[in-house]
Amino acid sequence: MAQPDPKDLMKRYVRWPLEAGVFWLWLAIFALLPVETASNVGGWLGRHVGPHLRLSRRATRNLRLAMPELSAEQRSRIVREMWDNLGRTAAEYAHLRTIGDPAEGRVECIGLENARATTSGQKPGVAFSAHFANWEVLHLVAAERSRRSASIVRDPNNPLVSQILTIRRSVHGGQLAPKGTNGARTALATLGANGLVAMLIDQRMSDGIAVPFFAHTAMTAPAAAQMAVRFDAHFFPVRLERIGPARFRMTVLPSLELPTEGSRAERIGTLMTQANAILEQWIREQPGQWLWLHRRWPKETYRELGL
Template structure:
C-alpha cells in the first residue's frame, strides 16, 4: 500500500466518523460546532495568508482588523458548510424552514419547460444550490467537482444526492452532459467563480482575472438564459436564496462579443454578492494572476 493509498484510507475513515458523529446532532448544533472549529483553527493555517493577500488586492480600503475579521468569519462559514453535509437532505427538505426564498419567480417559470442555466458561486453553503430547482420539481443537472479521493467520493455523492437533482463531474464528460441537458431543453446548474488557467481575462474587483467562459458559451450556443442564484447564510444551517432576473444572450452580437459580454456581467454580479457578504466567499483560491499581486 502506497503512502497515497494510506492517506486516502485515513481520510475516508475520518470522514465516515465525522458524518456519523455530526449526523447525531441537530443541523443547528452541527453547524455551530463546525463554525467553532473553523474560526478557531482556520485563521492560523498557512493557507489563510492567501485569503489575506486576496482581500488586500480586492478591497484595498479594508484595514488590518477588518481583514482579520473577514478571514475568521470565512473560516466560520467554511466550518459550518462542512459540518452541514450530513444534514443536507433535511436542510433542503420541503417546508423544512431552513431555506427562505426572496424571489423565486425566475426559477418557478422554468416549470413550463425550456433550457436554462442556474449559475451560483462558492458563497454560504453552495451545496444547497440544487434546492433552487428541486423545490419546484424542476429536473436540473449540476456540474460538480468530485473529491480526488476515490474512497471519499461515494460518501460525498450520497450526501449531495440528498439535496435533489442529478450531478455530473467537471471536465470533458461534464461538458458533453451539459450539451445534452441544454440541447434537450432542460436545466443546467453550475458554479461560475472558480479560477481557471483557460478562459478570458475579465475584471473582478477591478483586476483582470482569468474567468471561465463556459456558462456564456453554452447560453449563446443554445440561446438560453442564465439565472444567477445567490445563496446567503442567515444563521446556523439557515439560508436565503435569491433568483435574479434572467440574463439573455445579447441579440445581434457576434459569438465572441456575446460570450465576453455575458462573462463580464456574471463577474459584476459575483462582485456585488461578495462585497455584500465578503466573509461568506471562499477567499482561499489563487483567483488572480501572480502579476496582480506584484503591482
C-alpha cells in the same frame, strides 16, 4: 514490467483511505447532533482553528488585492467570518437531507417565478452562483424544484471522498455533472431537454477567458455563458446567503439579457463580465460569506502588487 510507483501506492492504499475515513468520521459525528447544533459547532471550530492555518494567508492576500481599502482589522474579521462559514458548511454536509427538505423551511426562496419557465420544462436555463454561504443549497433547491436539473461540480482528487460526497449531494435527486467531458455531455443533454443547469463560476480556470474581477483580470471559466448562448437559455444569477445556523436565503434574479451583437466570443465575454460584476457586488456586501481561499487571480497580479 514497470515497477509500481511507491508514491502512487502510498496515495492509493494509505492516504486516500485515511482521508476518506476522517471525512466519514466527521460526517458521522455531526450527524449525531441536531442540525443547528452541528452548524454551531462547525462554526466554532472554523473560526477558532482556521485563522491559524497557513491557508489563511491566501485569504488575506486575496482581500488585500480585491479590497485594498480595508484595514488589517477588517481583513482579520472577514477571514474569521469566512472560516466560521466554512466550518458550518463542512458540518452541514451531514444534514443536507434536512436542509434541502422544503417541509423543514430552512431555505427561504425568493424570486422562483423568475425561473418558472425553466423549472417547468418550457425553456432551458443556466443558474450561476459562487461559493457563498453553503453553496450546496443551489443543487439541493434545483433538484427539488426543477423537472430536470444537473449541477456541475468539481469532484475531490480523492475518489473515495468523492463517492461519499456524491451520496450526500444526491439526497434530493438531480444529476451531478463532474467537470470534464462526461459532465459536459450531461449538462448539454439537460439543456436540450429544457432543463436547468446550475453551476458555480468563481474559481480560476487557467485556460479560461480574461474577465475583470475586482478591477483585476481574472481567468474565468466561460462554460455558463457558452451554454446560455448555444441554447438561447435563461441565464439566472442566484444569490445564496446564510441567515442563521443551517438557515439560508436563496434569491433567483431575473435572467440576464443575452447579447445579440458581436461575435460569439464577444457575446460570451460580455455575459461573463456581467456575471463577474454581479458576484463582486455580492461579495462586497457580505465578504465574510465568500470563500476567499481560491487563488482567483494570475500569479503575475499578486507579484506586481507585492502580495
